[in-house]
Structure formats: structure tokens, C-alpha cells
Amino acid sequence: MNQASYTAPRNSNNLWQRLAANRRASRRLLAAALAIVSIATFFLLIKEDAVAPAKEISIAVNLPASAESIPTTIEEAATVAPDETHDQQEAQSEETLKWTNQTVRSGDNLTTIFQRVLLGAADVHRLITASPLTKPLTAMKPGEELHFAFSESGALAQVKYIKSKLESYIYTAAPEEQDAAYTAEHVVREPEMITAFREATIEDSLFMAGERAQLPHNLIMEVANIFGWDVDFALDIRKGDRFAVLFEEKFLDGEKIGTGNVLAAEFTNQGRTFKAVRYVDGKGNANYYTPEGFSMRKAFLRAPLDFTRISSNFNLRRKHPIHKNIRAHRGVDYAAPRGTPIFAAGDGKVIASGYSKPNGNYVFIQHGQRYTTKYLHLTKRMVKTGQTVRQRQVVGTLGSTGYATGPHLHYEFLVNGVHQNPRTVSLPKSLPIDEKERSAFETATAALMNQLALQQSTQLAMLSGEDQQHTTQ
Numbered sequence: 001m002n003q004a005s006y007t008a009p010r011n012s013n014n015l016w017q018r019l020a021a022n023r024r025a026s027r028r029l030l031a032a033a034l035a036i037v038s039i040a041t042f043f044l045l046i047k048e049d050a051v052a053p054a055k056e057i058s059i060a061v062n063l064p065a066s067a068e069s070i071p072t073t074i075e076e077a078a079t080v081a082p083d084e085t086h087d088q089q090e091a092q093s094e095e096t097l098k099w100t101n102q103t104v105r106s107g108d109n110l111t112t113i114f115q116r117v118l119l120g121a122a123d124v125h126r127l128i129t130a131s132p133l134t135k136p137l138t139a140m141k142p143g144e145e146l147h148f149a150f151s152e153s154g155a156l157a158q159v160k161y162i163k164s165k166l167e168s169y170i171y172t173a174a175p176e177e178q179d180a181a182y183t184a185e186h187v188v189r190e191p192e193m194i195t196a197f198r199e200a201t202i203e204d205s206l207f208m209a210g211e212r213a214q215l216p217h218n219l220i221m222e223v224a225n226i227f228g229w230d231v232d233f234a235l236d237i238r239k240g241d242r243f244a245v246l247f248e249e250k251f252l253d254g255e256k257i258g259t260g261n262v263l264a265a266e267f268t269n270q271g272r273t274f275k276a277v278r279y280v281d282g283k284g285n286a287n288y289y290t291p292e293g294f295s296m297r298k299a300f301l302r303a304p305l306d307f308t309r310i311s312s313n314f315n316l317r318r319k320h321p322i323h324k325n326i327r328a329h330r331g332v333d334y335a336a337p338r339g340t341p342i343f344a345a346g347d348g349k350v351i352a353s354g355y356s357k358p359n360g361n362y363v364f365i366q367h368g369q370r371y372t373t374k375y376l377h378l379t380k381r382m383v384k385t386g387q388t389v390r391q392r393q394v395v396g397t398l399g400s401t402g403y404a405t406g407p408h409l410h411y412e413f414l415v416n417g418v419h420q421n422p423r424t425v426s427l428p429k430s431l432p433i434d435e436k437e438r439s440a441f442e443t444a445t446a447a448l449m450n451q452l453a454l455q456q457s458t459q460l461a462m463l464s465g466e467d468q469q470h471t472t473q
């Protein structure tokens, strides 16, 4: 949920590492190596979610004989980084440059975008062979931008690759006498973080409540993920439930550009209040804890499915008609669209993955000695008997196989072989924070919990103030 996705994607191609290993280099050979990278990447199409498979790479020209052993150094590549004169050049030529902007579309590559601004393959080649910092140009995503600056004579003077408001690459045409055609720089900006507070009462759904409180969906999801071990967001959310959240808002040049982490939050479900606070431990791992220092993360998820797929939060208490009529119902039914992913409720081992007439496709998972969970009526099973699974691993998809009148998950929870109500069974206690972290934890989190409490009472006071005004008018 945080904005770490702004970092440039790493490509598995380790040519640069191999090049760096060999230190007896000449710059001309570097150019040849870059040409190979560029030719190979030239033809990669931009995809929404994946880099094109290697088989789509076409090699259009003859390669030098020993491509594998081309010696160079990464330090030399770095010499094409910006120098002091760059800013001056830019300042001098800024007024006379003509800019044209292109947005990356699905299926684009550098060549197609260059074509749109009337530049050819030779121009693409000159740019991508100029610096290792042009490599991100081969992994552009739809919606990102390329800005082109042309001089009065029509020469390409600068290309800006805008990945986000926080990250861009600037390629500036270098003077003739330099070997590389462009100097390159990677610009990363840090947003200012402001602590913000919102609270909401649920009238219809968690997401609607969140929207009314002007919380973005990713933040509402984060809140649900934090409390998902305690609260069954698929079945247990009720009108009148409420939450309060203290979180980071990101600002750049005074403009809000997104949200960061949830710092502390409170969720009241059917009268029971759960609290959570974020703490980064000595090893740099961020986790959520109760104010007393117990991890929010527990051995079992309260509901083993993606609750966002449940269409209505309030009309799902209906018992399955067939089960209800013919025998005691020993589990919970979650109605949701066919294909909804079903998660392993906890780490464990698949003790059965099969098909039977009443159960349809089913998966049974053993968790240690005491616990077993069962998942019935699946459309598709995605694990095999004997397989080890992790909590939240998808074990199958929701369906209506077996004795089922409509798509739903029948979920059972057994303790020492005895069926328990999955929604109320007391789950194993989570571990407390490491004793070595205890005092640092208390120092770091007390202020956040106080702030959360203070904000809530302030809002409450404001609300009751408004009410009084209404009644006296």
C-alpha cells in the first residue's frame, strides 16, 4: 500500500553486472555492448503487467563476434552522468526550446513514441546507447510520459521520461565532441509527509464510509488488512461500526499527491473495539501491534476469502437452504461471485484436495496438531494433497460444485477434530513484541495512540457542538 512502487523496476537482465565485472575497458566497446542491449530491448512491447517474453526479441543487425566477453566498466558508463555545465546549458537554451509531450500507451515502445514526434530509429539508437540510465526506457508503462524538447534548428535537445511526480529521467543532448550523444540524470524527489486523521461510521459498507471520509481505496483496504485477523469483514460488518485512522499524507510543492502508511487505527465492530499501531523494529521491519505490543498478525485469518468480492455486507447471514434442512450446519457460508479467490486461513499442510458428490471440489488443511480448516464447493482447486501452504495463499476459487444451490464457500474450522464456529472460535494468541524492542516500542507508539485518541475526542466535541447549535436555533 505504500508508494514503494515508484522505484524503477529491476530488470532480470544482468548484462550490466557482467559488464561491471570486467575492468579493462574501452568506451567504444561499451557502445557496442549498449547497442546489443538496445537492439534486444528495442522490440520489447510495453505491456500493462508484464515484460514481453524473451522469444519476442528480434535481432535486427549482425552482432559483434564475442558479445559475451565485451570488456568495459560501469564507472566509464557513469562518466556520461550530468556535469556542472548541464544546468547552464539548460538555462541558456530554455527559452528557445520547443516542447512536445507524449503519454505512453499500451503496446507502445520507444520507437513508436519517437515516430509520433517524427523521430526515427537512428534517434532511438543514439539515445539508448548513450547511458545505462536509458535502460528504464525499455520498461515504460502506460500513462507515463515522455517530454521532448527541440532546438530552433529542429534538433532533439532533451528528453524527459516522467515516471511519476516523484521520479523522472532527463536525457540532455551532449556537445558534439563528447562520445556519448546524451548525458543522463535520474531525478528522485521526496514528498513531505503530513500526519492526517479521518474517522467514519459505517452506514452501508466499509468502502462507502471510507469514501465519505475522503479516504482513498488503498487506505481503506490497508485498514481492513490490519484488522482482518480479528474482524470478519465479509460477514461481521454492521451499520454503526466505526473506525478512526491516523495516516501519512504525501505532499509535493504544496499539492497532495497520495497517502503513505497507516500509523494508528481503531475499529469498532458490533461494540468491540480493536486498536492497532504501526511500529518499525530495530531490523527495519514495519508491523502492526495492539497498544499492548501483541502482533495484529495472527495464526489464522478470521475469513478465508477476499472480502472485497462480497457484494453486500448485510444480507449474507442466510443459511444455506440444503444444509439447513437436512442436518446441522457445521460451518459458515460465504456467498460471493464465482471465481473469488479462497485463501488458506493459516500456514499448514494440505491433507486432502479432491472431489466428492456432496462437497464438490474441496480442500482440507491441517495447521499444526490441533487445527484443521475445510473449504468446500470450489470451482477450481489450486493445491495438491501433501502440499505445504502459507497463510493467504490461494488454495482454490469459490464455486457451486457439490450440493450447492448457488456460488458460495462453505468453510469449517475444527479444533482437536471438533467443529467450532469459525466466526467466534477463539484463535491462538499472537506473539508479543520481542522484549528487547519493548521500551523502544512503547516510546514510539504511545504518542501515536495519544494523538489518535485526542483527534477522536476533538471531533466528538466539534460534532456535539454542532448539534447544540442546531437545537438552539
Ligand SMILES: [Zn+2]
Residues within 6 Å of the ligand: 320, 323, 329, 331, 332, 333, 409, 410, 411
Ligand atoms: Zn454450508
